[in-house]
Amino acid sequence: MPQRVFCHECGHLLYEGEELKPPDEILQQYNGKCPKCSRKLSYIPIKVDIEPANRR
Numbered sequence: 284m285p286q287r288v289f290c291h292e293c294g295h296l297l298y299e300g301e302e303l304k305p306p307d308e309i310l311q312q313y314n315g316k317c318p319k320c321s322r323k324l325s326y327i328p329i330k331v332d333i334e335p336a337n338r339r
């Protein structure tokens with residue numbers, strides 16, 4: 284099942300892939316900041332949206 288991770292602030296797609304990744308690893312790839320809106324991405328409290336493939 285594909286995983287998608289979005290920036291909570293601007294909805295930018297941070298990660299999409301078949302492989303389930305721990306959110307902190309994804310945040311590390313962006314140095315903890317959204318590349319689009321430069322918001323700090325923190326995992327606790329959760330500032331990203333993690334969804335299964337089919338978004339409503």
Ligand SMILES: [Zn+2]
Pocket residue numbers: 290291292293294295317318319320321322
């Ligand atoms: Zn953002």
